[in-house]
Amino acid sequence: MIDTVEHAEQTPDHEQPYADLGLKEDEYQRIRDILGRRPTSSELAMYSVMWSEHCSYKSSKVHLRQFGEKKPETDALLVGIGENAGVVDIGDGWAVTFKVESHNHPSYVEPYQGAATGVGGIVRDILSMGARPLAVMDPLRFGPADAEDTRRVLPGVVAGVGGYGNCLGLPNIGGEVVFDESYAGNPLVNALCVGSMRHEDIHLASAKGVGNLVVLYGARTGGDGIGGVSVLASETFDDEGPAKRPSVQVGDPFMEKLLIEATLEVLQAGLVEGIQDLGGAGISCATSELASNGEGGMHVWLDRVLLRDPTLSPEEILMSESQERMCAIVRPEKIEAFMDYCRKWDVEAVVIGEVNDSGRLTIDWHGERIVDAPPRTVAHEGPVYERPYHRPEWQDALQADSPARLPRPTREQFETTLLELVASPNLASKSWVTDQYDRYVLGNTVLAQPEDSGMIRVDEETGRGVAIATDCNGRFAKLDPYTGAQLALAESYRNVCATGAVPLAVTNCLNFGSPEDPEVMWQFAEAVRGLADACLELGIPVTGGNVSFYNQTGDTAILPTPVVGVLGVIDDVDRRTPMAWGPDGELIYLLGDTRDEFAGSEWAHLRGHLGGLPPKVDLQRERILGEILVAASRDGMITAAHDISDGGFAQAIVEMALRSGVGARLWLPDGIDPFVQLFAESAGRAVVVIPRSEELRFTEMCAARGVPAHRVGVVDSALGPDVGEDTETQVLQFGEYFTVTLDRLREVHAATLPALFQ
């Protein structure tokens, strides 16, 4: 027997398992007040999932408001926060949309499928904005590289990201792989997607037009991801007991590829009034969001949903998180044409509902009403918590524990220190991971990892393109969440500029521990405040993002990890600045100020130390440095550039040398401690390589803008001993301190990850 609206009206005192579904007593009471009766089990299921942290952002909303309140003035934002993904104008009538999302917990349970479905979900988000997906990126974080569980999780995650993304035909152009003890048991799998469209093709997730049809298309609905809702099975008064339901979502990238092609064609043909992808909370979410964004009303015949598993109850169908499904709003006169495109691509589609102006979302199951609720209350008027937060008692002690107390290497030990850093898991080559991703498909990838940003050509005629970088140093954020979040933005911003693109917009994936822990909540509040303030100062708005809470095992939360993604535009990708330096004689310059800043550094991390204050952040400096990098790129003044971050100046030089395969002679500026010069992680710095003919022009530009520019080296392929016909060993000569061959550096840089994971 189905729990209908009528039945609910007649049995007001029926006990419902709202607590098991994650609802508090006052929230349950509020639902009763909204409906004027007790909810049916279907309505209870809908509210419980839509009002969960994951869907309603109840703990984070009060803080995330700042992204809107502190939004910088900009013409570039075409669609802001609130839609599936933000949309930015990049000129010439082109717009791009991008967003990063998390799929952390599923990836711990089932690494391959968790990561795979994470990619699938973010791609559908971009698709539902009316954009053609262009590329993906994956910031990944794991426990210690040599931990047993990391060996279980990492290869599965990487295979899942690759397996799904490669099959979809989307190049993977960047991301990160970071190891830290705090992520053991809580790996972070964040997935980013960027897509493009012409301005006039932007679509919103709204159900407009009374009488328009609601079409569900894509994969059939099964029992994926409905774990918690099974408790309602006992509420259906059925004779059949609850069957075992799979709780891990399994992805089918082939189906998603067909979905992409079919969707792009129906969008192109103007057959769609509104569109939404089905992600968390599946049909509940899609219908309630579409309804509340549109005319305000929708009727759904739930029994028309095509099922993979005919034994699913209506509650389970509503909650199912089966992948590769989309929902479109289509005018009745266009439905046949819509269906034709679906048939062409072998994509199943069925009309499950109709738009109306009743102001209610009504759902029937074989003629019986099981849901009758105001959609806004489900989709947008979830609870808003003001979680208590306070600065941790240990924060002062942590900040006082400066790494200055750690013994520093003598000059004879500099070479060993460099090799140790270059070989450390966080700084070592990530090729073992990134070679499992297709970077070439679609033929528009101009830059991909290990370059500073992933750069995609959007317009083949004009060469207009976009560049994206994602960054976050969780250790900096633990030392000071406000500054740490700003440093994450600064690094991403700097990376985009280093490749010659102008930053335009920001997305973020805020990964934190439990919001019920006031100390974690303080970290979150501070990070959001820092990020919002920094975006305002740099003049680039947050267009959307994602919050992932509850990343903790017992009492130990992960490092606060606000991953920040910056998107920039470049007029002509031909002018991009790569990392590899060019011919002999080109000059190597260090831009910015280097200070004795080792708190949270990789060097300190390798000594088991985390303490002190993170590097100073100077957003005005970052802005000017960025302008210099972009101007120099545009005017052909520089051959190569690389931002300085983890591992400091020496690591940046090594990375550039390995990328080019050519050695260099370096000298360290006077008046600064060589250990600091080589390994400190001060922000606001970059290495640039310029032809001699541009030196004067370039240095004058830096001086005029007040940015220190020190000549620190020259590209030189003839430093090492001969090894054969016209071939010399390539070396890096670090002043009078040491000389190391590129072969040796390459050997240690490349060996670490394969040794651990192959």
Added chain:
Amino acid sequence: MFSRDGVPVARVIVDVMLKPEILDPQGRAVQGALGRLGLDGVQDVRQGKQFVIDIDGDLDADRRAMLERLAGELLSNPVIEDYRMRVLADGESL
């Protein structure tokens, strides 16, 4: 043969394995894993596929021949795979 809603249904099993001389890296990986999990003395592991095909009605000679042909053409690649087909008898389970 069994019955679903009164319609007789035949169940055909097609097992497909790589030919013995073809390298099977997946089988090799499984062999390594078994050893690491404590199972000694595993000589060899080969990984294959099983197709379970439920088909309406009587499996007469013609239809059986067609299935054989498809087993050798579609379900397996004769260059690198061998197949074995059997029809489950009444009441026999997998």
Added chain:
Amino acid sequence: MTARIGIVTFPGSLDDADAARAVRIAGGEPIALWHGDDDLRGVDAVVLPGGFSYGDYLRCGAIARFAPVMTSVVERAHSGMPVLGICNGFQILCESHLLPGALTRNDHLHFICRDQRLRIENNSSDWTRNFDAHSEIVIPLKNGEGGYVADEATLDQLEGDGRVIARYLDVNPNGSRREIAGICNERGNVVGLMPHPEHAVEELTGPSTDGLGFFTSVLSSLLEGAAR
């Protein structure tokens, strides 16, 4: 008259647009062909592009080979029409028995994307005639099931007849027998190649422009054929 080169799109094909770009840059006219349609629209040659047709379900290329378009492709190939199968396309050519052998899972079990050095071993096929003998080129390779296998007799015959089109240099990225990266049929009009020449046609987006040679070669072939 610009040569018309057909590029087939199967459900799940990914590199069809890139193959079209390569044809265009080489000077040909790319013609889109649909898997479900046996009409080849009067093309002079066909490219079966890379991707995951039918998700690589069952076996790579196993389902695509039965598509209506393939009936026409096989027929015309037997009459001498040039056909190039790239990656998934190579897999489809083997499943269709237009080429001997098969492609199996990479021996190290991972998908690999790398800039691969190759040596062109046969420069008389329709798709390699513009290369100098023994040219060494660099083009991207990206696959999970790229290991070429065939029995010893077949391999010996391929070698003996000079039907190995290209061989991997420096690194064998997938365990292919005899480092074989590509082969052709007896006539030299059907070529299967695991790496992706269509991704090496622009300095901006590829490791080189070495891939263009495959596409300019077929245009040369067709021109010569037309002149006869």
